[in-house]
Amino acid sequence: MPETGDILMFLLTVAWLLPLAGFVVEIYWLCFSHRLNKGAAYCAVACIGIGFLCSLSALLYWGNDTHWAALSEPDHHGHAASHDTGHGDAAHGAGGHDHDAHAGDADQHSHDQASEHADAPAKKYYSGTYYELARFGGLRVSLDWYIDSLTLVMFTMVTFIATCIHIFAIGYMHDELTEEYEDHEVHLHNGGHFSRPGRFHRFFAYLSLFSFSMLGIVLSGNIFQVFIFWELVGLSSYLLIGFYIERKSASTAANKAFIMNRVGDFGFLIGMMILWTSFGTFQFGDRTEGAHTEAGLFTMVRGHDGKLDVSEDGKQVYLQDAHGHRAEKNGQPLTISYMLLVAAGLGVFAGSIGKSAQFPLQTWLPDAMEGPTPVSALVHSATMVAAGVYLAARFYPVFTPEVLLGIAYIGCITLFIAATIALVVTDIKRVLAYSTISQLGYMMLAIGVAGWGAALFHLVTHAFFKSLMFLCSGSVIAGCHHVQDMSRMGGLRHKMKITAYTMLVGVIAIAGLAIPGTSIGLSGFYSKDAIVASALAYSELNPGHILLFIAPLVTAGITSFYMFRLWFLTFAGTPRDAHVYENCHENPSVMTTPLLVLAVLAAGCAWGGEGGPLYRLIVDSETVPAAARVASVGAAKVILPSHQGHESDVHHVHSTAGMLALVSAIIGMTLAYLLYVKKTIDPNQIRQQFSGVYDFLVDKWRFDSLYDAMFVAPVHIISAWCVSFDKGVLDPILHSAANLTVLTSKWDRAFDETFVDGLVNLVGTVTYNVGNSLKVIQTGRLRQYVMWIAVGVIVLFGALFTTIPK
Amino acid sequence: MGEVGLNAYLMVGAVLFVCGVVCMATKRNGIGVLMGVELVLNGANVNFVAFSRYTSLGLDGQTVALFVIVLAAAEAAVALAIALNFYNNHLTIDVDRGNELQG
Amino acid sequence: MDFEALFKQFLSGDVAQQASILRSLTIFLPELVLSSSIVLMLVARLVSLDRIIPTHWFALLGGMTSFVIVLFQFWEFGNSQTVPVEVFTGLAIHDEFSIFFRGFLTFFLVFVIALTVLTGIPDDEDAPDFYSLLCGAVVGMMLMSSANHLLMLFIGIEMASVPSYAMTGFLKGKRRSSEAALKFVVYGAGAAGVMLFGISLLTGILGTAQFSELAPRFQAVFANHAGMQDPATRCVALALLMIAVGFAFKLSLVPFHFWCPDAFHGAPAEVGGFLSVGSKAAAFALLVRLTTSLAGDGSGALSQLSLSSGLGLGLIAIITTTFGNLAAYSQRNIKRMLAYSTIAHAGYMLMAVSALLVLQSVQTDLVFQGNHQENGPRAMEGLLYYLCVYLFMNLGAFAIVALIRNQTYSEEIDDYKGLAQQVPVLAICMAICMFSLVGIPPLGGFYGKAFIFASVYEATNVHWFMWLVLAAGGLNTVISLFYYLRVAKTMCMDSRPADAVPVTLAASSSPAMYVMLVSGMVVFLGIIIDPLSKVALHAAHALF
Amino acid sequence: MIEQLLFYTFAILTCGGAVAVVATQNVVRMAFWLVVSLGSVAALFFLLHADFLGAAQLLIYVGGTVVLLVFGVMLTASGPYTTIKTSPAEGIIGGAVGLMLLMVLVSSIGSVDWGAISGRLPASPESPFTADSIREAHAEESLVNAGSTKAKTDLAAVQQQGRTVRQLGLSFLGLRPDRNLKEGGANGLAPGYFLPFEIVSVHLLVVLIGAAYLARAKRRAVSEDRVSLD
Incomplete structure (x- = not known):
């Protein structure tokens, strides 16, 4: 009988690799055989569907194996943990496998160091190595896996949503067959439209590739592997955003997304370098090789009691080894400078900022809506952007309180900005895009205020209702023949019943509405409640950071307002564009069935709130327990609230926070009703009165212009400098003025291009120009080249003479 | 008149070397450039032979110089062939005419 | 000494640690095989045998045979108690490092010959000339990689360069080709002259030309006189500088890179591919051997020498990489762009040498992450790995350029628009090579760069300047992204203009197979890293 | 005394010839001055007791390489192209750079005390030129009392008189009668030059093939070329 870890690994690996197999088949086999049938789609659906079944059975198996201990009351946490460890021991004993399955658990450690760490909390994860690529000195590059309940939940969620979206896409992408x-978006010079062969199979191939990469991130056992799949996700989203590559807007959006993500990845890389040089490993979990156990990242930072082992002066953090002692090397304790740890955390978080479209890199996500709607649903709402949150959550043990504070503020700023922009947008998909950014901000905020469980809770519920809403909007767009502007819709609920009411479920869920007085609501209510409660608890402990509570509370109202605005504008009232209304129709069942399924889950997945199964499952894998208050030790004095149990900080404020959030949401809904259904207030009048604010919001807080000023203007200066450099380099005897004129005109053109293409082409243009000016040195004259040899010798000798004076 | 020492020979070598470099850098005639190459190599050769006599380098210096002469001849042959080829294609030996490749 | 005694000495040459002449000749079998295949080709033409058996078979056979012999020597080193040995009375050295490079070069030769056969650049009539030049140049490069004497250094460089000049002008009816060859030969001759002058000064001061003796003698001469006020020190500095100029020419380092873009632009793409990889690799082998033997055990005056030259090379590396990458931007001709990319990559590789020297300058009391004595070999391992990856990615790029040129008669990047629609194989392989040149994981180029940057990072413990080198390396990787991706984008994203010459290449044809093999190796080296990196580390250990 | 006179004569001829090569604009005259300069170098070689080298210089350089160059001059010097003038500005720049280069060289080479440096070097195995002998050679051109045996003194004397042909020849076979390699041990300071001697022949072969290829006319029509980039 194989061990639990093996079985889970096997099931998840199958679920992970199937989309890759699907991708290969779709690209090669179907490409050559019959591109005009739905074979590719069925293949993709089959792959991801079987993947879902595998993930689900893995989840069930795991639950069965642990007797669903995770679902019991958290107060019996320690007891439950030691209860389930009997199986872990068996797994640990079997070292003869090609992959060294390792089940770290409290039981094992309490055997080893019962006296010292009797109260060490349980670690309930399984990890191991598929294949070790290479080992260079301290650096191991390998393919690892790491499975805990969070992995299982994410797998099930991602594969399930992906399956629904795949099925939906069969209907949506039917045109491509x-x-x-x-x-129709591409206008040729002759006035006609661009025409090309359909790309049905290509679309599904990209979707499969994307699913594969996303699952790869979730399953990865070390941060380097995360980075590889991180990039793969970036690549496949680039391909999908740029699916209509002939449209200028689509290719620009794809480039923008790619480059914005690279900016974040740069930080990620720096963080990775710091981690590697300080810890000497990329591994998340501990790893056993024979008798020797090598500590993983999390163990090294947090030990077994979840606390940073900070030196007296607060400048160094002692690293822990796998047995809970301070790690030593050559008799010296291994340490990492506290500031370096902060820098590493910020670096990794920079990656999350890029991927999750947080302030200040948020501008790519709305543009990314250029892709087909199923892509938006899968890639840019439910899963890919969630990868950033997932990474931040996974790395939670490495973040110090200072980093968490930074995360909280980034999230806070993001959620407010995005929500305000969503108020004025009329494109149905863009409203959803901004709401996605805003909700991601919520999640980041939750992580920042130590509401780890709340963040991931919201991640899952958001994935369900946001993908539902995106698919609904896709259904509307398909039904209305690619009209996306809400101002041309209205009254559609008469024609598209299923879409309208499933959408309503999503809207209520995201708005966080519940029946007042009871705690019965849709999924979003519970998760948002949890976040707001964490934020309140945090701001009560740290009164200086009260903004972290106010902003989400206000934004809850704004969210409710703009979501209901969307629904009212689209489905309620009277038709504003008769043409659209006449031609609009409900979609076939291949598209509506996923809506219904998702609607059920969006409504009910969070059943039971923080006592319910989903939250318990997620919190079960929490690496650093938030049971006790943790005070910061570094520069920023903050205290993290405690979470679990009836005595915790969060529990105290839970009902207050819930009430406030609900009131805020109801106010938002009522306002929307008054404005757009009852018309008691004319929206246009408001718009005129607050025209300044309105324009500001329509301009997306002028971020694009700000980036122009920040990045394009310095280019002016740099390029002016380059021009003068040119003149200095040009030898006036050898080069005529004509040369210069040509050059100047080139600069002129380059300037235009800089302004037109903006940030995306920025770096390219600057370097191009510098490079262009360097061309001048390469005059093509032989004798000058030879002269340079002599000059080079003289100059280098002079340099030697001056730099080595001794 | 003092003793002719090593430094006197080295000065001759240096002058030859510098003349060769200047010749290569200023002559527009391709053949003239090649003459510059010969001067440069001879400058080095004078050094080798002088060291061979005055320092513990000994016979090695002369051997190296001999090989340099041979290598210089080989290089001159190829260089001349290339120069003639250039002449055939451009109908002039003026190296300044070869400025199509630049930038 | 009478004749008989001399003759005996000639045969036995029984000096400690030196192989006898006969043993030396056995060790030199690969070079001898290549030389004799040159003769064989000429004889075959003389008796008109080349009308029956195409000449390239001789060359291929010669190349493969030498490669097999080198492999055998490698195996011999791995299996028996063979120790590094000086051959030919100390003029050359036979160790894992030289075997690595000789294997590298012969392997590369086989690939280049295969490429020329596929693209057909020397027609049947010129084939003996071309392959003679090719094999002759490779023999020179092999000498460079095993040189142990300043004369061998110079002869090796000349033997590698002079045939390259002729090959650059191989399309002798073309104006550009002849112009490129002229620029190359004059620049090369100038640089060689400067280098020779430097060699003459160095040998004069140290009284010997043998690598193994340089360090102790330097130590003896400059034990207490390491200031620039001392004319002797100045003279040595000048000599080393002049020798460095010769290397800078071979490696096309700024400001001695001027020949490179013009020569690559005018030369056939096949020759460009050959020069960009072969002569660079050999020059790096030689540079590393010379600098490590100059640095010696890094004590006393040598430490200062090692540190200064390491920092100097680091500065040159920064300038070279930045310049190459920036100048590559605005190029329209793909060969020219690849030439600048070659310059930039020489800079990256030079960073490894710089890190090596800086690390070598500190022999003790450096405690940082792992054994510091491993740091030097690690830096070399990075360089060797990078060179191996570079072989495939650059050769792949040039091969694709040559194949496309054969059909479109154009080498302008703009004419590559939309080739992905017509020849997806070439477009994909080109994209792989470009991505690898940028250093995007998980392709081979990434690991090469990662190794080198890692060793530069180690060197930051010794001197702060290496932080600048590291930063320049990282920054350059970012800016190089754009121009490499531009090629990939032009091929894959743009649509093919209606009036463009159609390109056809069946995916199962041999050129396509060749290109797939080469770019497949790029991917392979990015996934399976261990075997090659072990071999590289093994070879690197021979130096220390 | 006579040696000094000869030295200065030929040194001036060498340098003057080289300067004249640079200064002349007519390529035929340049060739003439080159012959003068290189011929004088040969004479300097004789003065340095390198008789064989001097002969080789005369034969190969003056007799071979320069003749080759003159051929080149004749083949390319048709009509107006005999004199291709360098513009004065370029001449001035070239001269300035040359002077700077010369200053660099002179400043670093000119004042080196070679005797002292040689003194610090470890003695070559049985080399006739130990540090002592060098100082003495400087002082009185005498090789007596060099601290070595009679046979070696003879050998050194032979070398000093320029009869180096036999030794050069032997060294090309990898033999160094002038130094005792067996006792030199790992020092290996006196290599035989068997390898370069042989390998240069391969080099010459390859180079001549290359030169011949470039120089001979292409037999096929140019239009058939596969590549037309121009």
């Missing part, structure tokens, strides 16, 4: 697909 033709040799002559006419793209």
Whole structure:
């Protein structure tokens, strides 16, 4: 009988690799055989569907194996943990496997160091190595896996949503099943439309590739592997955003997304370098090799009691080894400078900022809506952007309180900005895009205020209702023949019943509405409640950071307002554009069935709130327990609230926070009703009165102009400097003025391009220009080249002479 | 008149070397450039032979110089062939005419 | 000494640690095989045998045979108690490092010959000339990689360079080709002259030309006189500088890179591929051997020498990489762009040498992450790994350029628009090579760069300047992204203009197979790293 | 005394010839001055007791390489292209750079005390030129009392008189009668030059093939070329 770890690993690996197999098949086999049938779609659906079944059975198996201990009351946490460890021991004993399955658990450690760490909390994860690529000195590059309940939940969630979206896409992408697909967005010079062969199979191949990469991130056992799949996710989203590559907007959006993400990844890389040089490992979990156990990142930072082992002066953090002692090397304790740890955390978080579209890198996500709607649903709402949150959550043990504070503020700023922009947007998909950014901000905020469980709770519920809403909007767009502007819709609920009411479920869920007085609501209510409660608890402990509570509370109202605005504008009232209304129709069942399924889950997945199964499952894998108050030790004095149990800080304020959030949401809904259904207040009048604010919001807080000023203006200066450099380099005897004129005109053109293409082409243009000016040195004259040899010798000798004076 | 020492020979070598470099850098005639190459190599050769006599380098210096002469001849042959080829294609030996490749 | 005694000495040459002449000749079998295949090709033409058996078979056979012999020597080193040995009375050295490079070069030769056969750049009539030049140049490069004497250094460089000049002008009817060859030969001759002058000064001061003797003698001469006020020190500095100029020419380092873009632009793409990889690799082998033997055990005056030259090379590396990458931006001709990319990559590789020297300058009391004595070999391992990856990615790029040129008669990047629609194989392989040149994981180029940057990072413990080197390396990787991706984008994203020459290449044809093999190796080296890195580390250990 | 006179004569001829090569604009005259300069270098070689080298210089350089160059001059010097003038500005820049280079060289080479440096070097195995002998050679051109045996003194004397042909020849076979390699041990200071001697022949072969290829006319029509980039 194989061990639990093996079985879980096997099931999840199958679920992970199937989309890759699907991708290969779709690209090669179907590409050559019959591109105009739905074979590719069925193949993709089959792969991801079987993947879902595998993930689900893995989840069930795991639950069965642990007797669903995770679902019991958290107060019996320690007891439950030691209860389930009998199986872990068996797993640990079997070292003869090609992958060294390792089940770290409290039981094992309490055997080893019962006296010292009797109260060490349980670690309930399984990890191991698929294949070790290479080992260079301290650096091991390998493919690892790491499975805990969070992994299982994420797997099940991602594969389930992906399956629904795949099925939906069969209907949505039906247009592409033709040799002559006419793209109405691309206008050719002759006035016609661009026409190309359909890309049905290509679309599904990309979707499969994307699912594979996303699952790869979740399953990864070390941060380097995360980075690889992180990049793969970036690549596949680039391909999907740029799916209509002939449209200028689509290719620009794809580039923008790619480059914005690279900016974040730069930070990620720096964080990784710091981690590697300080810890000498990329591994998350501990790893056993024979008798020797090598500590993973989390163990090294947090030990077994979840606390940083900070030196007296607060400048160094002692690293822990796998047995809970301070790690030593050559008799010296291994330490990492506290500031370095902060820098590493910020670096890794920078990666999350890019991927999760947080302030200040949020501008790419709305543009990314250029892709087909199923892509938006899968990639840019439910899963890919969630990868950033997932990473931040996974790395939670490495973050110090200072980093958490930074995360909290970033999230706070993001959620407010995005929500305000969403108030004025009329494109149905863009409203959803901004709401996505805003909700991601909520999650980041929750992580920052130590509401780890709340963040991931919201991540899962948000994935369900946001993908539901995106698919609904896709259904509307498909039904209305690619009209996306809400101002041309209205009254659609008469024609698209299923879409309208499933959408309503999503809207209520995201708005966080519940029946007042009871705690019965849809999923979003519970998760948002949990976040607001964490934020309140945090701001009570740290009164200086009260903004962290106010902003989410106000934004809860704004969210409710703009979501209901969306629904009212689209489905309620009277039709504003008769043409659209006449031609609109409900979609076939291949598209509506996923809506219904998702609606059920969006409504009920969070059943039971923080006592319910989903939250318990997630919190079960919490690496650093938030049971006790943790005070910071570094520069920023903050105290993290405690979470679990009836005595915790959060529990105290829970009902207050819930009430406030609910009131705020109801106010928002009522306002929307008054404005857009009852018309008691004319929205246009408000718009005119607050035209300044309105324009500001329509301009997306002027971020694009700000980036122009921040990055394009310095280019002016740099390029002016480059021009003068040019003149200095040009030898006036050898080069005529004509050369200069040509150059100047080139600069002129380059300037135009800089302004037109903006941030995306920025770096490229600057370097191009510098490079262009360097061309001048390469005059093509032989004798000058030879002269340079002599000059080079003289100059280098002079340099030597001056730099080595001794 | 003092003793002719090592430094006197080295000065001759240096002058030859510098003349060769200047010749290569200023002559527009391709053949003239090649003459510059010969001067440069001879400058080094004078050094080798002088060291061979005055320092513990001994016979090695002369051997190296001999090989340099041979290598210089080989290089001159190829260089001349290339120069003639250039002449055939451009109908002039003026190296300044070869400025198509630049930038 | 009478004749008989001399003759005996000639045969036995029984000096400690030196192989006898006969043993030396056995060790030199790969070079001898290549030389004799040159003769064989000429004889075959003389008796018109080349009309029956195409000449390239001789060259291929010669190349493969030498490669097999080198492999055998490698195996011999791995299996028996063979120790590094000086051959030919100390003029050359036979150790894992030289075997690595000789294997590298012969392997590369086989690939280049295969490429020329596929693209057909020397026609049947010129084939003996071309392959003679090719094999002759490779023999020179092999000498460079095993040189142990300043004369061998110079002869090796000349033997590698002079045939390259002729090959650059191989399309002798073309104006550009002849112009490129002229620029190359004059620049090369100038640089060689400067280098020779430097060699003459160095040998004069140290009284010997043998690598193994340089360090102790330097130590003896400059034990207490390491200031620039001392004319002797100045003279040595000048000599080393002049020798460095010769290397800078071979490696196309700024400001001695001027020949490189013009020569690559005018030369056939096949020759460009050959020069960009082969002569760079050999020059790096030689540079590393010379600098490590100059640095010696890094004590006393040598420490200062090692540190200064390491920092100097670091500065040159920064300038070279930055310049190459920036200048590559605005190029329209792909060969020219690749030439600048070659310059930039020489800079990256030079960073490894710089890190090596800086690390070598500190022999003791450096405690940082692992054994510090491993740091030097690690830096070399990075360089060797990078060179191996570089072989495949650069050769792949040049091969694709040559194949496309054969059909479109154009080497402008703009004419590559939309080739992905017509020849997806070439476009994909080109994209792989470009991505690898940028250093995007998980391709081979990434690991090469990662190794080198890691060793530069180690060197930051010794001197702060290496932080600058590291930063320049990282920054350059970012800016190089754009121009490499531009090629990939032009091929894959743009649509093919209607009036463009159509390109056809069946995916199962041999050129396509060749290109797939080469770019497949790039991917392979990015996934399976261990075997090659072990071999590289093994070879690197021979130096220390 | 006579040696000094000869030295200065030929040194001036060498340097003057080289300067004249640079200064002349007519390529034929340049060739003439080159012959003068290189011929004088040969004479300097004789003065340095390198008789064989001097002969080789005369034969290969003056007799071979320069003749080759003159051929080149004749083949390319048709009509107006005989004199291709360098513009004065370029001449001035070239001269300035040359002077700076010369200053660099002179400043670093000119004042080196070679005797002292040689003194610090470890003695070569049985080398006739130990540090002592060098100082004495400087002082009185005498090789007596060099601290070595009679046979070696003879050998050194032979070398000093320029009869180096036999030794050069032997060294090309990898033999160094002038130094005792067996006792030198790992020092290996006196290599035989068997390898370069042989390998240069391969080099010459390859180079001549290359030169011949470039120089001979292409037999096929140019239009058939596969590549037309121009």
